[in-house]
Amino acid sequence: MHTRNTTVIASAAVVAALLTLTACGGGENPTVGGIGSGAEAGSGTGTDGGPHEGTLENPTKNGGVNGSAPKDGTAFQKLPKAGTMAAAARFINGYTPCDPVSPKPKNGGPSSGPDTKFGPAFSVTETGYCGRRGITTIVLIKDPKAFQTAFKAETDAKSGGNPNQGIVVGQDFAMGSESSDAMSALLRPQAGLLMLNCHPNFNPPSGFRKEPALVKGCVLTDYYED
Template sequence: MAAAARFVNGFTPCDPIKTVPAGSHPSTGPDEKLLQAGTVIERGTCGSPGRTSIYMIKDAKAFQTAFKAETDAGDGGGNPNQGIVVGQDFAMGSESSDAMSALLQPQAGLLMLNCHPDFKPPSGYRKEPALVKGCVLTDYYVD
C-alpha cells in the first residue's frame, strides 16, 4: 500500500495514506460488492478528506470481472466515460477529476478500466482490450 500511495502521490496529492477497515464504506471507488468479491486485499484513502481511494488487488482478472459485473448491474455509474484507474497490482478511484486525469498522463503509465457498453472515445485515444471481454483499458476520461 505504501508503494502504491507513493506512486500516486508523485502525480496527485496522496499523503498520508490511511487504511480503511474491512466492512466500512470508502468515499470513492468500487463499492462494498466489489470488495466482497475477494479481489481486494487492502484499501486506503488519501487526499483531503479521503477523496482518493487505493485498492491493492490480488487477482487483476477477478477484479476486472467484478468491476464489469457492477457496471452491467448499473452500480458503476451512468457516465460512459468513467471507470477506475488500474495499475499492475492496484486500482485507484477519486472524487477529484484532476487526480484521475493526472494518473492517465503518459508519464504515469496507467490506464482506466472502462466496462461501460456505450463507451466510445474520440480518435487518438487508446482503447485496448482488458482481461475481461466487454472492458477496455483507455487513457480517455471525462468527468
C-alpha cells in the first residue's frame, strides 16, 4: 500500500512506523488455525512452538491462531488469536508474504511517521517486521480493549483523514503494511481478520460488515479503501 495516517506501535519510534503503515487495508472464522481449546495439541505459551505453531497441526497451548475462538461468539471473539509473534507471522504469511519476521525492519525501515505517536496506553508487548514488496508491521497486544480505546483516541485527535481506513486486527495482534495488497488479503473471508475503524464518518456500502468493537465509536469491518 501507500503510506497513510493509521498505525500502531509500543515505543515512540516503532509506533510511528506502524501508524504510517496501517493506513493501507473479515469474514467468518479463519480456515487456518486450531480447533477446540488448543490445550489438546499445544506447545508452550509465549515461546516458539515449532514450524507449525499457529496452524491446525500445532495450535499452541494457549489456543494458537484462532484455537479457542467460539463458533457462536461475537465478531471480536471469532477473530484469530496468535499468542506469539511466530504464530502471528505464520498466520499472516498464509495470505500475504511475511517470512521471515524480524524484530527490526530491513534496511532500517521507516524512521518517521505522523507527529502523534502511540505510547504505553496501546498495550503493545512485542513488534515484528516482515514483507517483501513493502514493510508489514505486526504488534502483539496484551489488552485488546486498551488498544482499541487508545486507537480511537488517536483517531479522534486527528482532523479529517480517510474514513475508510483503519488497522487490521486479531484478538491479540494487529498489523499494518506499506502494501495495500497485503492489507486487502487479510480482510478476505478466508483469513478471517477484520479492520478496526474508529472514524466517525465511516459508512461502508451495503453488504459489508460493520460489527461492534470493544469500545463505543469503533467497529470491526471487512471494508477498506485506500
